[in-house]
Amino acid sequence: MSLLWVDKYRPKDLSSLDYHTQQAKELKNLVANSDFPHLLLYGPSGAGKKTRIMCILRELFGPGVERLKTETVTVTTPSNKKIEITTVNSNYHIEINPSDVGIYDRVVVMDLIKNIAQTQHIGSTNNQRNFKVVLLTEVDNLTKDAQHALRRTMEKYSTNCRLILCVTSLSPVIPAVQSRCLLIRVSAPSIPEISKILQVTCKKEDLTISPALAEKIAKTVNGNLRRALLICEACKVENKNLTTDREVPEPDWKKFIEKTANLITHKQSIDNLMTVREHLYELLTNGIPPEIILKELLIGLLLKCDKQIIPQVVRDAALYEHRMTQGNKHIVHLEAFVTKFMCIYQEHLSSLMEGF
């Protein structure tokens, strides 16, 4: 089998981007200038941040950036611990996901940047840029320590090294780093935009999708274009007739969270709490981010709550979400929230009984 649609039809340059075209035009202007700033792209996942970044890189350096190779780099920490990290690089840029190395991200990021900054970058003849790009993804997970380290580094090495940072939420990025970047907002595509892209993609595959089905898919994905394409392709694999009456499957984890919410409102007991814990573990080990679990769980629970207890429940959710960002054992806080919810819920039920 060949590539997935998401990769196969990924736009390659700024002028072929399907939505936010005005922004794409302006980015083109930006690249045309000789002084290119550090960039910070933010937006929900699946909104096309990475695609945009690759387009910018191509615009900067030409098609050479698409010749990618993966490499494993070993960095030694001051305490003589050896850390391995996988990088994806071309001749012009290097991409890493610093959250792969946890608390050692500062050492790794600094090592890479200093390496690049020290080797004067004189690329091939058609390369007019005298800098290399370091692309950091998932900067929301970058420790504060590493972010502080970026501050002066971004100023000092700005002659031959540029940073492109990519985050889903700006909140965890310290103001000092924000102040050093050009912030680019990448909002999620709208439902009509998504359904149009689905239709165009199907056409390229010699398929016809009914506009109503395209819209149905677009509505379920919450602005996540990647997911829309994946669902659409999955539908096609099942059956080539993409007609209006086709079912659009919900992702498994979403169903699972819904089930968990049902379980919680069904019975409030220690035993049940143990089962919920297993569910939470299962979600976490499947790589669902804890903040998403909390959010979806909260929505699921709120739909079953009496109006009177809603403020209290949401307040506790916010409280535990905040604590979750402070600690690094997510399960504890998720479970604490569930327990708290059970208390509130049960208390409310029994106060209703008293009324009778």
Place this chain on the structure above:
Amino acid sequence: MDSFLKSGKLGDTASSKSSTSGISKKKDKKLQWVEKYRPRTVEDVVEQKEVVALLQECILGADLPNLLFYGPPGTGKTSTILAAARQLFGDIYKDRILELNASDDRGIQVIREKIKTYAQLSVASSRADGKACPALKIVILDEADAMTDAAQTALRRTMEKEAKTTRFCLLCNYVSRIIEPLTSRCTKFRFKPLNQSFVLERLQLICTKEDVLVDDDVLNILVKESGGDLRRAITALQSCAHLKGKGNKIALENVYDVLTVVPSDWITNFFNLCKNESDINEIIRFINDLEQQAYPCHKIFEQLNDLLIEAEISEPLKAEIGEYLAESSFRSSCSRSDFTHLLDFAVHVQEILTVPVEHRKAKAEKIARSTMINGIA
């Protein structure tokens, strides 16, 4: 680093004639404007009068104390000390300063050894050009608030022992993260967010130098929205200019976009939704949409606050909402998902405005009591 400091002079004629082909031999043409317009002398530093006055005294020969600069980003801390060092030591200034920032390893070991060895080097009291200069070295600890307490403690002793030959300059955003024994060893200067008129003046100067086309009122909004952070203002100006391309006027939308201002419609709609007795599903849907637009949460809260102050709500309730806003905004400050916090704020505003205060009090007390006594069965 030398190159950008040299070209940081404001009188520099090098205007960035950006050629699309991009091959300009001179390096400084590719400089970011923030670096290009970094103050070269302490006189160039705007707003921070006290520290400028003190440093000018020192340049004329007075004794230099240990320094601690603190204040929000982009107010000139790093620039000031680098400019002062240049003026004190002239061309050899690089040998006379040791710059350590958060990107360097600054554990206790480094403080003890690297700084100690450096401090013990002896230096002459004249510059390369023959002029006299203090026989001192300066250790600049940038981003000092990112240092651990242990490292700070280690620094205490070093600072005293090397007082004859070395001065320390600590730069940080939050002075509260510096331990008391260190702050008491330094002369402290607060770097204020820059006054709007200074920022405006600076930007106007850059506009003429770089041929930026912009209307006065747009520039004023840019100044206002960058909140006294000159670096942010300059970066925003440069970004707008480049996004628009040469010869085009900067539009208001560009300014709003690079400074992440949320369109006021979203904010008023959000607030109205909270004020009315909207259904929880409606609120959830709205916040979901808001999240997809990717507007940053702290900005939403900031703008909600402005709206709240103007809103027609009785003062006590306004105060209550304000307090909750502060709490939510704090909790969301490191969060990876803004949804919960926005929802939290929304349902609480709703509660504050719809449920009479006595009821809420009684309920809160009941909750506090019951959850303490009854666990889950």
